[in-house]
Amino acid sequence: MISIFLPGAILISVLLYFNRNKIVNYSLVIFYALFLATFAIYQAFHQNSIELGFFKSDALGVLLLLTLAVVAIFALFHGYRYIATHDESRKSRGLFFSAMTMLITATGVAYLSNHIAVTWIFVEITTLSASVLIYHHRNTQALEGVWKYVFICAISITFVFIGILFLSLSLKQTGVEDLSFDSLRDNYAQLNPFWLRLAFLFIFTGFTAKLGLVPMYTAGIDAKDKAPAPAGALFSSVLMNLGFVGIYRFYAIVARTEILPWANTIILIAAFLSVFVATVYMTRIKNIKRMFAYSGIEHMGLVMLGLAAGGIGVYAAILHIVLHAFVKPSLFFQFNQVYRVYHSKSIYDVGNYFKYNRAGAIVLLLGFISSTAMPPSGLFVSEFLIFQSLFVSHHLIILFAVLILLTMIIWGFGSNMFKLLFTPPMIINEARIPKISPWESLSQYLLLAFAVYLAYNPPMYFVNLIQDAVKLLPQ
């Protein structure tokens, strides 16, 4: 099905770019959404089938592809609302949807890639399409955001490539020339540990740009801030998952070799620093959209802590990225409506949101509870399991430090959120506030509820997918 989906999706993307007619444009987007959903469901029913030699629909790929399909369909709907409320020119509308569909396609196909070089190529395509979205507004700040994003992503993609070269050096004596993940996992015993270490270091560093982890997280923050909110929602959920897939598939090889403890130390350091950086920024940040972006850094830090701790932590890590991919977009989608009310991202210009849009305010409140992992949030379950795995693996100092940092994050996040919801703003012209239909918040409620449902009453199919994905690691 990839042989149909990939050319079809690229064709749709090209048509969207050239088409100037509104009705054709929207029907193409709707058709694409259906096409994506069909593709995801088809892959779910054909698990572990190999297509085109390079793609394999394993459990991890299918799980994240289904997540992508749900989030992407809502993101396309909010993209439509965004374009409709901004009086975009025909050209910029076409370019926006063209880049959105390209980004979604490249992300989805990269999930299923079973070859490290193919993953690399599609990650590069996501950079390209994401930069078009970041530069959507064509002003100096957007230019700065896109310049930093492209430059840092170009360097990190080069790092991944260097990692692949070192990996091939570690295979040089063995005669194995197949760089697919399956073949590498089977031949792990023949890999030269020295080159494998270097390969891990570079590939991990390279993928942190997409995952949003120290050291390469910076570009992603500016990107999520400057891109239109529906695109920001994709960057902070499914695109981060792509970084996770890249690291996880390579980690599955490393986990079989003698360098595993060393690799775990690297991951622990990067993950802890990410939570720390997120705390520092979130306690004093004044830009709401950037605060959401930093919250993503915190969550990815927790995910990687779970992965490095091992045991139940790996299960929790995969559960956490799926749930996070439902929770974070709902905040970004809602932010778009907040911006339409106040025309500002600064915490000083907003407030009393309950008065202007009640349905939306409840979304923000629930989103806050969800993303700080307070019960009944779905993320509570996965975070609890991550902490449990840290406890079991005797990382007590890290555990306590992270718990303290998380408390500070809740304080920082909460003080900004409650200011936005309840305290009146300094200056506001109430006559200019647009009326926003509560229906526009429906998708956010659905996403948040879905995250709760998956955490507390998971269907067997979902649990099996995660357990199969965990089985990529040696038990």
Next chain:
Amino acid sequence: MTDILLIMFAITLLYMSIANRLLTYIRLLVLQGFLLFGVTFLALNQINVANLVLILLETVIFKAVAVPLFLNRVIKRNNITRIAEPFVPNFISLIIITLILVITIVLSNSIKDTNLDKTFFVVALSTLFTGLYIITTRRKIITHVMGYLVIENGVFILSLAVGNEMPMLVNLGIMLDIFASVFILGIFFNKIGDVIQDPDVNQLRNLKD
């Protein structure tokens, strides 16, 4: 013979560390392109001819002609001053690049892998770090791009080290070259020239917390 070319390549790095004018950087990039052409021609003797011709054409046309010409055009078009404006004195830069070379030589001597051609490894790694160093110590955006091109040259040398076994990786490296450079330079630098009058990184410091 490859060793001579690679050592000349390492010398261009030292020269780059003390270069003052942007034109010198561009000329050095041209020279590096031609050196890489020679290295590719001599090193990749086991792959099929069509692929070799493709790779050779890429190194010459792309690395030695097209990108430098384009850089030159960008500098003229955006009225960028000719000085590279480093943050650190040239003398210190020279010492740091020398240190980078020495450290990579020491590092490569600690590797017990008989299959590895150490000259490739040393030159590739030191080129990589020199590129990163140039990015961090120069003020203009265009010199950041040049630093990135230097990094790409380093990656290209590294890919040649495994080129005979896995020519696919060399081709991928070329794809990276063309994609990233064309993208960064082409679409983008023109835009920076239009929006920002003075292409200095200080102009790009508005996004922060």
